Every structure is written in C-alpha cells, then in structure tokens.
Amino acid sequence: xxxxxxxxxxxxxxxxxxxxxxxxxxxxxxxxxxxxVLFAREWERNLKVCTKCGHHFRLTAPExxxxxxxxxxxxxxDGDLTSANPLNFPGYDDKIRRHGxxxxxxxxxxxxxxxxxxxxxxxxxxxxxxxxxxxxSVVGERISRAVELATQRRTPVLLISGxxxxxxxEEGLLSLMQMAKTSASIARHHDAGLMTIILLTDPSLAGIxxxxxxxxxxxxxxxxxxxxxxxxxxxQQAHLGKVPQGFQSSEFQLTHGQIDQVVxxxxxxxxxxxxxxxxxxxxxx
Amino acid sequence: MTASIEEFERAIAExxxxxxRVRKLxxxxxxxxxxxxxxxxxxxxxxxxxxxxxPTGWDKTQIARNPKRPFTLDFVRLMFSDFTELHGDxxxxxxxxxxxxxxxxxxxxxxxxxxxxxxxxSERHHRNFGYARPEGYRKxxxxxxxxxxxxxxxxxxxxTPGADCSVTSEEHGISESIARNIHEMxxxxxxxxxxxxxxxxxxxxxxIGIGDRVLMLEHSIYSVIAPEGCAAIVWRDAKRGSEAAExxxxxxxxxxxxxxxxxxxKEPLGGAQRDYDAAAKSLKDALxxxxxxxxxxxxxxxxxxRYDRFRSLGVFHAGS
Ligand SMILES: [Zn+2]
Numbered sequence: 001x002x003x004x005x006x007x008x009x010x011x012x013x014x015x016x017x018x019x020x021x022x023x024x025x026x027x028x029x030x031x032x033x034x035x036x037v038l039f040a041r042e043w044e045r046n047l048k049v050c051t052k053c054g055h056h057f058r059l060t061a062p063e064x065x066x067x068x069x070x071x072x073x074x075x076x077x078d079g080d081l082t083s084a085n086p087l088n089f090p091g092y093d094d095k096i097r098r099h100g101x102x103x104x105x106x107x108x109x110x111x112x113x114x115x116x117x118x119x120x121x122x123x124x125x126x127x128x129x130x131x132x133x134x135x136x137s138v139v140g141e142r143i144s145r146a147v148e149l150a151t152q153r154r155t156p157v158l159l160i161s162g163x164x165x166x167x168x169x170e171e172g173l174l175s176l177m178q179m180a181k182t183s184a185s186i187a188r189h190h191d192a193g194l195m196t197i198i199l200l201t202d203p204s205l206a207g208i209x210x211x212x213x214x215x216x217x218x219x220x221x222x223x224x225x226x227x228x229x230x231x232x233x234x235x236q237q238a239h240l241g242k243v244p245q246g247f248q249s250s251e252f253q254l255t256h257g258q259i260d261q262v263v264x265x266x267x268x269x270x271x272x273x274x275x276x277x278x279x280x281x282x283x284x285x
Numbered sequence: 286m287t288a289s290i291e292e293f294e295r296a297i298a299e300x301x302x303x304x305x306r307v308r309k310l311x312x313x314x315x316x317x318x319x320x321x322x323x324x325x326x327x328x329x330x331x332x333x334x335x336x337x338x339x340p341t342g343w344d345k346t347q348i349a350r351n352p353k354r355p356f357t358l359d360f361v362r363l364m365f366s367d368f369t370e371l372h373g374d375x376x377x378x379x380x381x382x383x384x385x386x387x388x389x390x391x392x393x394x395x396x397x398x399x400x401x402x403x404x405x406x407s408e409r410h411h412r413n414f415g416y417a418r419p420e421g422y423r424k425x426x427x428x429x430x431x432x433x434x435x436x437x438x439x440x441x442x443x444x445t446p447g448a449d450c451s452v453t454s455e456e457h458g459i460s461e462s463i464a465r466n467i468h469e470m471x472x473x474x475x476x477x478x479x480x481x482x483x484x485x486x487x488x489x490x491x492x493i494g495i496g497d498r499v500l501m502l503e504h505s506i507y508s509v510i511a512p513e514g515c516a517a518i519v520w521r522d523a524k525r526g527s528e529a530a531e532x533x534x535x536x537x538x539x540x541x542x543x544x545x546x547x548x549x550x551k552e553p554l555g556g557a558q559r560d561y562d563a564a565a566k567s568l569k570d571a572l573x574x575x576x577x578x579x580x581x582x583x584x585x586x587x588x589x590x591r592y593d594r595f596r597s598l599g600v601f602h603a604g605s
Binding site for chain 2: 080084087088090169173183185188190213215229247248
C-alpha cells in the first residue's frame with residue numbers, strides 16, 4: 001500500500017529544490033544531505049526518502065496530503081483565500097506572485113478535510129516552498145477554519161508544519177496575531193474533547209512552534225527535521241558560541257522532552273491511524 | 286534632517302543644565318531671573334512638543350527602548366498597594382526577566398505579571414535584559430491560574446525585546462511555554478488586561494499578551510520582529526532599521542487601526558521617562574476604567590468576546 005502513495009500521478013512540485021540543474025529533468029535527483037545521485041523513480045517509490053542515508057526530502061503540501069490521506073478523499077476548503085498587502089510593504093505583492101508561480105500554490109498552506117484509513121478529519125499543511133511557509137493572515141485563517149470545521153464536525157484535526165519562516169513580517173503585527181488566532185481555535189477544539197495531532201517536518205520554526213506547532217495532544221516529527229524557536233544562526237549569535245551537535249533536530253527535541261515521537265515517513269500513516277483509533281474518531285462508512 | 290531622538294535628548298539635557306545654572310545663580314546671588322527661567326522652560330516644552338508630537342516609528346522604537354523609562358516594578362510601586370511578589374515556576378527555576386505577584390489596585394485584588402528589565406549592569410544581567418525564559422512564562426501561567434482560582438482579574442505588563450533564544454531555553458521548551466500560555470489565556474475565566482508599556486517584542490510579548498483589553502502606552506511599540514532584524518532580512522542591512530520601523534506598522538496607532546490594540550494610553554509630554562508619577566496615574570486611570578467595564582460582563586460572554594476579538598484579526602482577499 002505504501003508504495004502506491006505516489007504511484008498514480010506525478011504531483012506538482014516533484015522537482016524539489018535540491019535537484020541540481022545539470023541532471024536531466026525528472027530522471028535523477030541528488031540527495032541534499034549525502035550527495036548521492038538517486039534514480040528518481042526509485043526515490044519517489046521510497047516516499048522521497050534517500051535510499052542511501054535516509055534523508056527525508058521536503059514535500060510540498062499536495063504531496064503530503066496525497067501521501068497521508070485516503071486516495072481521492074481530500075476536499076480542499078478556503079482555496080480562494082489569498083494574501084493582501086495591508087501594510088503596503090515594499091515588494092510584498094510581487095513576492096507573493098513569484099512564489100505563487102514557482103510553487104503552484106495560492107499561499108503557504110493547503111487545508112481541507114478527508115479521511116485517513118477511513119477516519120474523517122480536518123487537515124492543514126504549511127509548505128516551505130511558498131515564502132518559507134511563513135504564517136501570514138491566509139495561513140492563520142485557513143488553519144483556524146480547518147480546526148473550527150473539525151470542532152463542528154466533531155472530528156480530529158491534523159496540522160502539519162513545513163514552515164521555516166515562522167511569522168510573515170511583511171504583514172507586521174497581523175502576522176503575529178495569527179499565533180493567537182490559531183491557538184484560540186485549538187483551545188476550543190481541546191475543550192470540545194477532540195483530538196489535535198501535530199506533525200512537524202523540516203523546517204518547523206519560530207511563530208509556528210510558539211503557537212499551534214506545540215499545541216497538539218500528540219506531537220510527531222519526521223527524522224532529521226529542523227525544529228526550534230529561532231534559527232540556529234540566531235541562537236549562535238545570541239550565545240556568542242557554538243551550539244551543540246544536532247541542535248534543534250527532531251532527535252534533539254525528542255531527547256529534551258519536547259515531542260512524543262520521531263516517526264519515519266513510511267510509518268506515519270500507521271502511527272496516525274493508531275492515534276485516531278485511540279481517540280475514538282468516527283469512521284466514515 | 287530631523288535629529289534622532291537620542292541626539293534630541295542630548296540637546297534637551299544640555300538645555301536643562303542651562304536652566305539649572307540660571308536657577309543656581311538666582312539662589313546664590315538673590316537676583317530675580319524668573320523671566321529668563323520661564324523663557325527657557327517654555328523653549329524646552331516647545332521643543333518637546335514639536336519633537337514628541339509626531340514621532341516616527343523609529344522614534345517610538347528608541348523611546349520605547351529608553352533605559353530610563355519606567356519598568357514593570359516601577360509601575361507596580363506607583364500604582365498598586367500591598368504588592369507581594371511570588372517566585373518560581375514550580376518545575377525547574379525562577380526567571381528574573383518575568384515578575385509577578387498579587388497586589389491591590391485601589392480596593393481590588395489583582396494578579397500582576399510582567400517582563401522586567403534592569404537598570405545597572407548587574408540588574409540587567411539578573412533580568413536577562415528582559416528576554417524571558419520558559420521558566421518565566423510558566424511562572425506567569427502559574428500565577429494567572431492562581432488568580433483565576435480566587436476570581437481575581439489579571440494584569441499583564443509587556444516590555445521585552447523578545448523571548449530568550451539561548452540553547453538552555455530551547456532545551457527547556459521556550460516555544461512550548463509561549464504556545465501554552467497563549468492557549469491557556471483564552472481559557473482563563475477572569476478578566477485579563479494586557480498593557481504594552483515599552484517594547485512589545487514578537488512571540489515573547491504574545492506569551493503574556495492575550496486579554497479582553499489590550500492597551501499600549503503612547504510611546505511603546507508592538508512588533509512581529511525587531512526593525513533591525515527585518516532590515517537584515519529584507520535589505521540584508523541591519524543598519525536600515527529606521528526604514529523598517531516605518532513599514533512594519535509597529536506604532537500604537539497602527540496596531541489600533543487593525544484592531545490589535547483597543548486603547549492608547551497618554552504619556553506625559555516628552556515620554557513616560559520624564560515623569561513617572563504622571564505616566565503611572567494615566568495608566569492607572571485606564572486600568573481602573575477598563576476593569577470596571579469588564580466586571581459588568583458575564584464570564585461566558587467574556588470568553589466568547591476574547592475569542593472573537595483575536596479570531597477576527599487578519600487581512601486577506603476572499604474569492605477568486
Ligand atoms: Zn542521502
């Protein structure tokens with residue numbers, strides 16, 4: 001079953017940023033970590049995990065959804081929301097257009113509802129390919145709406161982070177307020193006795209982690225993801241010294257009690273299924 | 286070009302020295318120089334009115350960071366009685382960058398939590414320059430829950446450049462501690478008033494920043510990122526912080542325009558650092574008035590409004 005997740009169709013954004021331009025399109029890809037040149041077909045069958053070193057490549061939000069949810073079950077909602085430029089921040093409109101064109105996304109999030117092994121749930125995925133996945137008004141709104149929909153339908157919600165940017169400074173304070181907004185929605189979801197699952201993928205930083213990224217009943221992470229409050233560079237500057245080996249990796253956060261489990265991509269669906277079963281999530285007949 | 290706030294303050298200090306000199310002359314020689322003194326005082330107010338009348342975002346940033354501004358414990362001393370400081374997060378530690386305790390505002394018991402900066406070198410170190418750690422946020426939450434238990438309102442004073450991003454704080458879960466506070470503050474069943482008194486630095490501010498009313502002192506700032514940091518990212522030049530301060534919308538007026546802040550609290554002419562008593566009185570009046578309003582609201586309605594208030598924040602386009 002796992003092998004079929006990428007089987008049907010080639011998903012948008014399959015040429016990830018790590019592919020060097022000298023290699024013919026789509027045939028080969030190179031591992032960003034161990035530099036091994038991988039046969040693309042095999043690498044895709046391996047869920048875009050390096051067959052040599054186990055490096056988990058970044059996925060796009062649509063890829064992530066296709067990989068985790070039951071086939072054809074995903075229904076996107078709020079796909080019509082797009083970023084405004086409330087502060088008239090220089091260059092922001094242009095940046096949105098460029099990132100939109102390059103990623104094929106409207107903004108840094110894809111959200112909706114679907115089923116996972118038959119269990120109905122809401123899902124929202126942030127995507128680092130669009131402005132580093134930074135949380136502007138659209139990201140905050142779509143996450144809040146996805147959570148609220150789950151509360152309303154009394155289903156669990158699965159929030160997946162691939163956000164290196166944290167806050168989107170082009171939207172100023174409004175961006176910061178998305179942390180408050182998304183946390184508020186999750187608080188209500190918890191109060192309704194419903195499950196929130198957070199999956200942290202590379203990268204998950206800053207405003208995301210200081211809000212919804214830390215607010216799951218259960219926090220899972222993919223191996224080797226960068227997870228932390230501020231980037232390593234900033235921490236280093238603040239500390240005027242070296243940070244420890246593996247600082248802010250998934251494994252570091254596991255060791256320090258900040259996440260529940262590091263899960264290999266191939267095992268994610270099974271782990272999520274168990275959690276949904278535990279929560280007594282209603283299945284879809 | 287307009288002088289920077291720092292240059293301007295140096296000029297004012299020089300003027301004040303002159304005024305003092307004339308006063309001394311009056312005292313020592315018994316000559317009446319009141320006309321000249323009045324003239325110089327008038328000049329000073331005039332300059333202050335002009336310079337502080339229309340401050341830019343960068344001006345506000347510098348005023349908000351002025352080390353002479355009243356800090357949380359100064360306001361506490363001037364506004365509350367019977368303040369009893371309570372320490373520790375009951376988990377691992379005590380954070381000097383976050384203070385808290387119980388106190389009386391007129392006749393009413395409240396709980397106060399707030400960032401604390403230091404004045405001299407040793408206190409600055411003890412207060413970690415106002416960069417609160419996970420221990421600080423967890424202490425704040427513990428005290429807010431104490432307040433809820435005894436049905437006392439909560440007042441939060443924000444004055445931080447940001448949360449502490451040291452390796453130790455990362456290991457102790459700085460992100461989680463902020464996220465948890467934001468989450469829990471939506472569930473606390475007592476009125477909460479948040480005041481940004483100086484620097485409202487990003488997530489570090491928001492970690493005690495959820496409330497039924499959010500007030501900003503006239504010369505405080507509230508920003509998603511330090512202007513210098515923003516400039517370093519956008520223009521790869523941290524020295525262009527003054528430009529970034531204008532586009533980030535970090536002033537009280539901008540925050541109010543987007544509904545992020547409810548009220549701007551007037552400061553004495555030339556900023557709170559010139560007259561602690563006047564600044565404290567102005568803030569105290571605002572707190573008393575807002576608390577009285579919040580006491581009229583039923584708990585369920587209070588929580589619903591708090592949710593709706595933050596839920597509505599954001600600007601985007603809908604429809605293709
Ligand atoms: Zn590899």
